[in-house]
Amino acid sequence: MKGLQTHHRAGRLSVLFACTLAALATCQNALAQMSARDILEQVEDSLRSTTDSAFNRIQLSSCQFGVRNNQITCAERARVKALESVGINFGPENRDTRSVTIVLEPPAEKGVGMLSITYDESDRDNETWLYLSALGTVKRIASGNSDDDTEPASIFGSEFTTEDQDTGKLDEYSLNILEETTEGGREVWKIEAIPNEERARKTRYARTVQYVDKERFVTLRADMYDQHDREIKRLLASRVEQINGVWVARSLTMMNLVSNRLSNMAILEINTGIDVPEDFLTQRTLTDVAFRETELQKLREQID
Amino acid sequence: MGRRAVILLCLLAFGTHARAQDLPDDVGFSLDGLGISDDLFAPEEDTTPDWLQPFTFRLSQQLFAQTNPHRVPVAGGGDREKNAYIENHRLSLLTRYQNPFAPGWLLQASAQIKLYWPGDYESRANGDRVDTEFRLNEFFVQRSEGDTSLKLGAQTVVWGENIGNSVLDVINTSEFRDLTIIDIEDARLNQWMLVRDRFYGNHQWSSFLNLYPEFNPPPVRGSPFFFEPAFNLTDYRRDKPLFEAGTQMRWSLTGSDISIMAAYLYENQLHYSAPPSGTGNALSEAGDYLLLGFSANRAIGRLLLNLDVAYSHDILVDVLLANGSDVGTVAVRKLGGTAGFEYAIDNEQNLMLGVTAETLLKEDEALEPGQQLLSDRSAGNALLRYSNSLRNGDLLLSVTMQSALDAASMLGSVALQYTLSNHFSLTTQAIATRADRDSALASLDHDLRLGMTLSWTF
Numbered sequence: 001m002k003g004l005q006t007h008h009r010a011g012r013l014s015v016l017f018a019c020t021l022a023a024l025a026t027c028q029n030a031l032a033q034m035s036a037r038d039i040l041e042q043v044e045d046s047l048r049s050t051t052d053s054a055f056n057r058i059q060l061s062s063c064q065f066g067v068r069n070n071q072i073t074c075a076e077r078a079r080v081k082a083l084e085s086v087g088i089n090f091g092p093e094n095r096d097t098r099s100v101t102i103v104l105e106p107p108a109e110k111g112v113g114m115l116s117i118t119y120d121e122s123d124r125d126n127e128t129w130l131y132l133s134a135l136g137t138v139k140r141i142a143s144g145n146s147d148d149d150t151e152p153a154s155i156f157g158s159e160f161t162t163e164d165q166d167t168g169k170l171d172e173y174s175l176n177i178l179e180e181t182t183e184g185g186r187e188v189w190k191i192e193a194i195p196n197e198e199r200a201r202k203t204r205y206a207r208t209v210q211y212v213d214k215e216r217f218v219t220l221r222a223d224m225y226d227q228h229d230r231e232i233k234r235l236l237a238s239r240v241e242q243i244n245g246v247w248v249a250r251s252l253t254m255m256n257l258v259s260n261r262l263s264n265m266a267i268l269e270i271n272t273g274i275d276v277p278e279d280f281l282t283q284r285t286l287t288d289v290a291f292r293e294t295e296l297q298k299l300r301e302q303i304d
Numbered sequence: 305m306g307r308r309a310v311i312l313l314c315l316l317a318f319g320t321h322a323r324a325q326d327l328p329d330d331v332g333f334s335l336d337g338l339g340i341s342d343d344l345f346a347p348e349e350d351t352t353p354d355w356l357q358p359f360t361f362r363l364s365q366q367l368f369a370q371t372n373p374h375r376v377p378v379a380g381g382g383d384r385e386k387n388a389y390i391e392n393h394r395l396s397l398l399t400r401y402q403n404p405f406a407p408g409w410l411l412q413a414s415a416q417i418k419l420y421w422p423g424d425y426e427s428r429a430n431g432d433r434v435d436t437e438f439r440l441n442e443f444f445v446q447r448s449e450g451d452t453s454l455k456l457g458a459q460t461v462v463w464g465e466n467i468g469n470s471v472l473d474v475i476n477t478s479e480f481r482d483l484t485i486i487d488i489e490d491a492r493l494n495q496w497m498l499v500r501d502r503f504y505g506n507h508q509w510s511s512f513l514n515l516y517p518e519f520n521p522p523p524v525r526g527s528p529f530f531f532e533p534a535f536n537l538t539d540y541r542r543d544k545p546l547f548e549a550g551t552q553m554r555w556s557l558t559g560s561d562i563s564i565m566a567a568y569l570y571e572n573q574l575h576y577s578a579p580p581s582g583t584g585n586a587l588s589e590a591g592d593y594l595l596l597g598f599s600a601n602r603a604i605g606r607l608l609l610n611l612d613v614a615y616s617h618d619i620l621v622d623v624l625l626a627n628g629s630d631v632g633t634v635a636v637r638k639l640g641g642t643a644g645f646e647y648a649i650d651n652e653q654n655l656m657l658g659v660t661a662e663t664l665l666k667e668d669e670a671l672e673p674g675q676q677l678l679s680d681r682s683a684g685n686a687l688l689r690y691s692n693s694l695r696n697g698d699l700l701l702s703v704t705m706q707s708a709l710d711a712a713s714m715l716g717s718v719a720l721q722y723t724l725s726n727h728f729s730l731t732t733q734a735i736a737t738r739a740d741r742d743s744a745l746a747s748l749d750h751d752l753r754l755g756m757t758l759s760w761t762f
Binding site for chain 1: 339340341342344345347348360361362402404407408409410412446447448451453459460462465467501503505506508556558559561601603604605606607608646647648651652693695696697698723725726727729759761762
């Protein structure tokens with residue numbers, strides 16, 4: 001399996017190298033030869049880069065949705081959470097993540113903090129600690145592992161789940177390019193991902209169709225289907241921008257078509273490639289506010 | 305008056321529910337061809353002036369009533385009529401302040417101002433006048449440098465893995481005035497301490513020194529826990545310097561956190577006895593003791609196991625003296641434990657159980673001939689909590705059951721918290737209590753409380 005991954009990575013790098021140097025026609029040929037797996041690996045690499053040595057500010061908005069003037073809109077005032085997060089990737093092939101997230105808004109939850117260690121390894125439990133400011137104590141949360149036979153964990157109570165942001169599971173899917181088309185005016189590959197028997201027991205999605213931007217390797221849209229081939233969720237991406245050479249969608253909207261609720265994840269600030277001290281991503285950061293603010297100030301100075 | 309208030313409460317509770325259901329259940333359209341505007345989620349501009357940034361305010365109005373007219377037992381036999389009545393009718397402003405004013409420095413404070421409107425038991429005890437109360441909760445300055453942090457001022461130290469009923473959560477005093485609390489700060493009282501933390505990777509060594517230990521305040525006149533004492537219960541007379549000190553070492557391992565701790569403490573609850581003259585102020589006695597503790601948790605998938613163990617050396621127990629009429633105290637040893645679990649049923653539902661049991665060790669050896677314990681040698685309680693978070697957390701249902709292990713008293717609560725907006729929330733709650741005639745909570749037997757709290761946080 002390692003050999004297979006190396007092969008794919010080498011193939012992807014060659015394609016990028018070719019795209020940089022060769023004529024457009026040659027580049028298009030190389031892209032045309034990319035497999036669905038090559039494409040999604042490159043998409044995942046971009047996703048991982050947004051959490052590696054990263055200092056981000058995120059806004060999560062959730063609401064019941066409806067339609068007005070041919071636009072999807074909130075049928076009520078959206079509930080907004082503003083989060084500040086610092087994370088690094090580590091472990092084999094940099095596929096594990098350690099991050100600290102602090103709630104800035106709403107005022108009722110201000111100061112609540114979470115330390116998460118997410119392991120890519122299937123049988124290893126993720127670790128999560130929550131700091132409850134009203135109780136003044138850190139509490140371990142049993143969060144299960146990435147491959148639990150249970151429902152994926154919701155991200156801060158939103159429609160996004162850990163499964164929606166999961167990477168490194170491509171081996172467990174059958175991947176096919178359905179067609180080359182356009183989405184939002186951009187040329188895209190329409191790629192279908194069907195979980196294998198083992199994965200099917202762990203996912204809520206019997207089939208996913210992704211629309212991947214052919215130039216930027218960003219998923220612009222994803223449709224998730226249940227076992228009755230009924231679309232249950234749809235992801236829409238917008239505000240695609242290049243940050244440190246990587247194209248990133250700064251606004252993601254996940255619509256739950258069963259409950260008619262949506263959540264939007266807006267990356268208000270994204271700073272990657274910063275030097276995060278190892279002792280910052282520990283429980284101390286949750287409880288020791290003087291330490292946390294001093295270290296955050298140092299991170300902000302790196303950005304400035 | 306009381307009945308009208310209850311009807312109003314019920315209408316408000318059901319009215320809120322109805323409004324929540326008015327939202328469309330089924331949009332019923334195809335998404336294809338529809339767009340979504342990023343402007344919909346554009347962040348609001350923060351217009352808060354810099355000097356207000358460190359503050360958070362929560363303004364809460366609470367209305368609660370005992371709604372079940374019935375008869376309750378009284379001390380000495382017999383019973384009395386208990387009508388429906390308003391118990392809590394109060395406004396609370398909680399202010400939190402957190403300011404990292406210089407690198408490595410933090411000033412943190414929180415305080416409450418309460419207004420007790422006519423009808424509230426605090427107002428009734430004050431001649432039906434509007435009463436006010438101010439309480440400073442936290443007030444400390446913190447200095448962090450290198451691997452060390454020092455905190456000086458009024459603060460809390462929480463030990464133990466089980467939240468809400470741990471045998472190790474005894475450092476701070478507490479005050480449960482009634483069955484409803486607006487903020488957790490209502491119950492846990494801060495103490496003036498120096499706290500030093502040292503951090504080594506996944507280890508934390510935490511120590512505290514308290515040069516002015518406080519004690520649980522006596523029940524507030526008019527509150528549901530109030531009883532008319534035979535003598536005045538006054539503050540502890542400090543005829544010698546008191547201090548408390550303790551230390552805890554905590555390790556975080558893969559899937560588990562482990563702590564060991566030791567402390568020299570004073571019991572939070574004073575022991576009272578009759579004054580020698582037979583009238584006036586009761587004599588109060590503070591018991592100092594040594595606490596040794598151990599706590600651990602273990603995460604297995606979505607299950608979290610919690611264990612707290614406490615050994616208390618030279619803790620005081622009330623005894624009936626050999627003369628058969630006077631009450632005194634005897635120092636004994638006590639072993640206690642809290643075992644519990646938390647299970648995440650799914651993303652929305654959680655189940656939590658904690659069982660606490662404490663027993664005296666070889667108390668017979670400590671008792672002199674003719675002396676009798678005034679309380680059971682073993683006691684305990686169980687706390688069961690279920691919560692269900694719906695609509696991305698906008699609607700939170702929580703069901704709580706708390707009971708003495710011998711089932712002498714029980715409390716059941718159902719609460720529904722609805723987040724009306726980013727700043728407003730409404731909580732409606734029903735609390736039922738049952739207690740045996742010889743229980744300390746006998747006066748709450750067959751009570752049913754209904755109420756609501758509207759909060760504005762900004």
